[in-house]
Amino acid sequence: MVIVFALVAVAVLAVVAALHWYVWRRLVRDTTRAGGTARRAxxxxxxxxxxxxxxxxxxxxSGAPFWLQRTLAWPGFLWMPLxxxxxxxxxxxxxxxxxxxxALRRRDRAGGDRVGEDSGEESPAPPRRSPVGPPLGPPGRVADGRPPETRGTKPPGTPTLAAEGRPTAPAAPAAPAGNPAPTRRLVVSRIVAGAAATAAVAAVGHGTYGVLRGPRVKRVTVPLTRLPRAAHGFRIAVVSDIHLGPILGRDFAQRVVDTVNATxxxxxxxxxxxxDGSVKDLxxxxxxxxxxxxxxxxYFVTGNHEYFSGAEQWVAQVRTLGLRPLENARTxxxxxxLAGVNDLQGESEGRGPDFDKALAGRDAARACVLLAHQPVQIHEAVRxxxxxxxxxxxxxxxxxxxxIVAAAANPTVAGLxxxxxxxxxxxxxxxxxxxxxRVGAPSDVTVIELAATRA
Incomplete structure (x- = not known):
């Protein structure tokens, strides 16, 4: 079993590493120059x-010191969505x-076709053929004033004669070396990388702000056949997955409480x-x-994370806070x-859900509302x-x-x-x-309003 777990872990790490390499290649290697500061950063x-x-x-x-968890949590956990x-x-x-x-190729071609066309200027006339040899001046001198003994030599900078007798222009001095213009491939890579980085940062920034500001209130009306008329309009505030931990702390808990009480x-x-942590830390x-x-x-029922954090100590703690735990119990x-069952994760400690204990012997004429952390427990609820x-x-x-992943593991992902x-x-x-x-799944506190269907 240990070997299988190790092989799976290695495979997962290999996939994660390969995906990081691919993103690095597109965002960093393809957009920067080798050895440059940008690539190193x-x-x-x-x-x-x-x-x-x-x-x-x-x-x-692993239960590391809480100060270390808090230090690593912000950069480490935010890297996941980023x-x-x-x-x-x-x-x-x-x-x-x-x-x-x-698009860039077409632009470049269009720019090249326009060179010299419709510019409003006439093309320069072709140069006239000159007789071979220097023009004559006064006796004893050529036209440039050089003495006869220098005849046949060329002063520096004189154009050379081409094979057909036409002069060629002297070579232009070399342009000073500088950064070469970016290639079309580099331009495209930078545009795509810039847009990708902007979109990712914007999505994560907006999604993080949405969580930190606190949940929004949703209101849902649920008709129950066995609910008496006197209970019509009874409101239940449903709160789940607060996940207090190294990032979401006391201030966040207060925002949730204020949101719930306001309803x-x-x-x-x-x-x-x-x-997500011990009573000592949280x-x-x-x-x-x-x-x-x-x-x-x-009222309170356990979720799977309570069993990662010490369910027994947290059940005792919420009781001191005035919440009533429903551990496979009914009131x-x-x-x-109103009934509640333990989470499925409790089975690892011999404290899993017990529907018979919570629901046996009740009056079948009365409506029953069940608190159960995982949606997959609905099948026992139906039974x-x-x-x-x-x-x-x-x-x-x-x-x-x-x-999409959540839908594969749960009968209902969200809603009624x-x-x-x-x-x-x-x-x-x-x-x-x-x-x-959160991206595409905003946080909420839901107010369920029960509606009677019988007169």
């Missing part, structure tokens, strides 16, 4: 970027490159992946969660049942007669085209879907894992 960036990215990942997963979008932009540039070559929900559901960052406010309280609210499952986990793909008699809502999450960047 560009090469240094493409060596440092993947090295910092690897170091940041290893530091987070490298991705540089690659995509360079690949797109391959389609543009031949078109630019063709004035009846109930708050935190559906996993709250943190306890202060999570402290603002104590200010979450809802009439029927705030009866005035109008419906147990759940009306609505609230999930996160996917981040909506986080970085396009990550949604129906599976039999059970509805599933998946939020894109409030934060971001790894790079604090």
């Amino acid at each position: 560009g090469t240094a960036v493409f060596l440092a970027g993947p090295a910092l990215m690897t170091a940041a990942l290893v530091a987070e997963r 490298a991705l979008y540089l690659l995509l932009a360079v690949l797109a540039g391959e389609a543009v490159r031949p078109l630019l070559h063709r 004035q929900p009846d109930l708050i559901a935190v559906v996993g992946d709250l943190v 306890g202060p960052a999570a402290a603002p969660l104590a200010r979450l406010s809802a009439r029927h309280g705030a 009866e609210l005035p109008y419906f049942d 147990h007669g759940v009306d609505l499952q609230l999930s996160g986990h996917t981040h909506g793909g986080q970085l396009w085209p990550g949604s 879907d129906r599976y039999g008699d059970t509805q599933l809502y998946v939020t894109r999450g409030a934060g971001a894992w790894g790079p604090p960047t």
Whole structure:
């Protein structure tokens, strides 16, 4: 097993290295002169970027000192989306490159055809043939005043005679050496590389700003057949994937809390992946969660990242913050049942999801809302007669085209879907894992408004 893991790791590293080389070649080697400062600087960036990215990942997963994680996180994690979008932009540039070559070739040809045409000037007349030999002057002298003894010699700078007897102009002095004009290939490479770099930096910059400013509020109405009329309009604020860690800290947690409280929900559901780190390192960052406010309280279920960070200690910590953990448990609210199951990752610790424990013995006439971190748990929810499952986990793909990968592993990537008699809502999450960047999958806090369908 270890050998297989090592071979897979080597293969992945080889692919990553090859892709970095390709992007370096297009952005650096093809646009700079060998030995120049620009090439050395560009090469240094493409060596440092993947090295910092690897170091940041290893530091987070190995539990390195938190100060070291924070030092490596910003440059290391931001290199991930930057490298991705540089690659995509360079690949797109391959389609543009031949078109630019063709356009520049046509421009150059058109410029050459115009030389000497329609200039408004007459072409100079051809030179008249002169008799062979120097013209005669006064006796004893040639026309240039030289004495007879110098006749037959040529003063410096005198044009030589061509074979047909015409004089040729003296050679022009050599132009001083300088930087040669860039070739058409170099011009095209620089245009494509500049556009690719600009697009990638703009995408990452905008996506990072979108995360750091905090999530936006989405509102979704979900009709439930078994919901009583008295519960019509009941609002649940769904928060997932906050991912407090070396980048997103206490200030970000406060922005999320302020966003949730501003919706004035009846109930708050935190559906996993709250943190990426230990209580020791991130306890202060999570402290603002104590200010979450809802009439029927705030509830919490674990996500897969809690088990990477120490699920037991975090369950105890959120309880001290005023959130109620639902560990394969159910509570009866005035109008419906609210249940929660552990994340699938808990199976590695013998604390996986237990739907029978959470849902067995309940009144089947009452509506049931289930909190489960991963959308893939919907199939068990359907089997147990759940009306609505609230999930996160996917981040909506986080970085396009990550949604394609997420769709391959999850029944629903984002939004509301129906599976039999059970509805599933998946939020894109409030934060971001790894790079604090989202492209094509904006962060959100979703307010689910329950609607009764019976009179």
